[in-house]
Amino acid sequence: MPTLEDVAKHAGVSTATVSKVLSNTPYFTEATRLKVLQAVRDLGYVPNLAARALSSGKTHIIAVVFPYVYDAIFSDPLVLRIIEGIETECSLRGYNLLLSAPRLIEGVADENYLKLIQSGYMDGVIALDNVPFASVLEPVLKKGIPAVNIGYHASTCAVRSDDYAGGILLMNHVLDLGHHRIGLISVPDNLNFTTEQRLLGLRAAAAARGLSFDDLPLVQGDFSTAGGADCCMALLHQHPDLTAIICLNDRMAMGAIQQAHQLGWHVPDQLTIVGYDDIPTAAIFVPPLTTINQQALTLGNEAARMLFDILDGQTPESRTIPVELVIRGSSAPARDDRKEDTAPEKSLS
Amino acid sequence: MPTLEDVAKHAGVSTATVSKVLSNTPYFTEATRLKVLQAVRDLGYVPNLAARALSSGKTHIIAVVFPYVYDAIFSDPLVLRIIEGIETECSLRGYNLLLSAPRLIEGVADENYLKLIQSGYMDGVIALDNVPFASVLEPVLKKGIPAVNIGYHASTCAVRSDDYAGGILLMNHVLDLGHHRIGLISVPDNLNFTTEQRLLGLRAAAAARGLSFDDLPLVQGDFSTAGGADCCMALLHQHPDLTAIICLNDRMAMGAIQQAHQLGWHVPDQLTIVGYDDIPTAAIFVPPLTTINQQALTLGNEAARMLFDILDGQTPESRTIPVELVIRGSSAPARDDRKEDTAPEKSLS
């Protein structure tokens, strides 16, 4: 492999000159610039990134970091979509993308991950940091590495999907359809900031319509389809009068719908079930899922651009990306015959 | 950040000693070893990877490379699963994982990708290399970087899913159900080795049962759900006598099922539709999809282990990972009333 020195000799200039020409420093004769570039071409020279990194302190690598918890991340189609958004921007800017999925176990740090962060091997970090009890960004910030968070840990510049608004949209949709005996399939408390925001949105919307959120039956799933099915079973068993179930993600919603079918309920005629995320399958599920679309690709794009802005010395503002209610076939008006099964606990406005 | 030199001073030894102790070279007094390790702890020393890479030529980075074509890769749940398998092994061995998705346009190389490969920034490469007209591994091999291919390009040590056997299993299943008017939803020719193998398997199984594969109506989709729906529409329009449709992946199968429903066909009573891949959604789709499970996680695990074997100086053999037919609700026996609509073109054994 030819080195900078080979190029310098071939072009008849110093290594300093080659280096500066290649990094687009101005103040060079057109002649020397051409000589250098020609030599680069002649020799097929490609800079050694390790050497460049060592002397300049810049690696042109950015790391995408997401905690490996609950097996949730690698099973989440949105994650791949976010990564795609990041990869596109990196590719445009000539940056490389390192992937790290630190094992997050309460109280125990992932040694490999800590070493990676402290090794100085990246110019910046984009994190999916939403686990309250342990921030993957914490060691990054301690080391002073530029970082952007796709999430709610408040420590850095962040881009977030408007989960709160999503919760409101979802609850309003269900209420607008005339439902008031509504079950919830959630996830364990204190596990994820995004779902907490969604819950807050649901709560606010319910309160605004005079419905006591705390009285709504709620069971906790684990993000997975199987978990959604189990939750649906539990919910319908204890509360056969429900007319709607709101799930905090699509995978649980799909599991819930399947379970409801197996229990003999027709969705949406007898039971409305809605999800959150608008994963690719949502549109082609039977029935197609009413859900909230969060623009995952945009989240990735924006996070990357934001990081590059920081790397360019700017101080970008955090951004919230809007969400959209996507109404499909899994939600329908509450039917009168079911509504009258029991008396409403609260009067509606 | 403390350097090797700081550690050496703190421990009262030379940098060479520190370096060797840290890389587990034998032949050291227990005393000096302890001194060094204590100093490392005292100072919180973490090696600078760029420096290490420059002087040793080892980066402890492996790159996972997959071509960005047809938008297919980033939308494929199996890819994330394969990456998970690779990441797990890397994490175990203390390696980091770089992701690169070179844009593959016929005849035009991705400049960034070529630079990355030639930059010496990785110890090894795992590729998802299945696009016949352009191998992402080609520049890797030219540079002499150890590589493993998850796919069929013959140039390297490879791990592959047994797509041919999958094709046979799928066709036999459909034939065993009594179908013989079978439509195919494929992908464009010469686009992907894996789908070619599946087609060969389907063809062989058909031939073995006396069915002329070339007489079966075939339309080409684009891997996507929407494409599957379009293909299903075209197929049923021209061949309303079909009793089964075999799709080369699950996403197209799910689109096809949805389209069939919209056209008023009942799956599987009137029409059997099967897929390939067993993506997470397949199990919870309505009806649940009969499909071929290829163990994506295992593919990733094996590919990584194989690469580490090469890095350890061994010469592992290529492996084929078995597949499994998963029979679910989207396939059912051909019904007599439909079978008699037209006379069979060929007699079955």
Place this chain on the structure above:
DNA sequence: CTGAAAGCGCTTACAG
């Protein structure tokens, strides 16, 4: 068993 010293391939003040 341990150390002095060269070298990996770049970049970057500093001169001129």
Place this chain on the structure above:
DNA sequence: CTGAAAGCGCTTACAG
């Protein structure tokens, strides 16, 4: 506008 030289933080023969 261009170059000589130091330095980035490691590893690795080579001595002893």
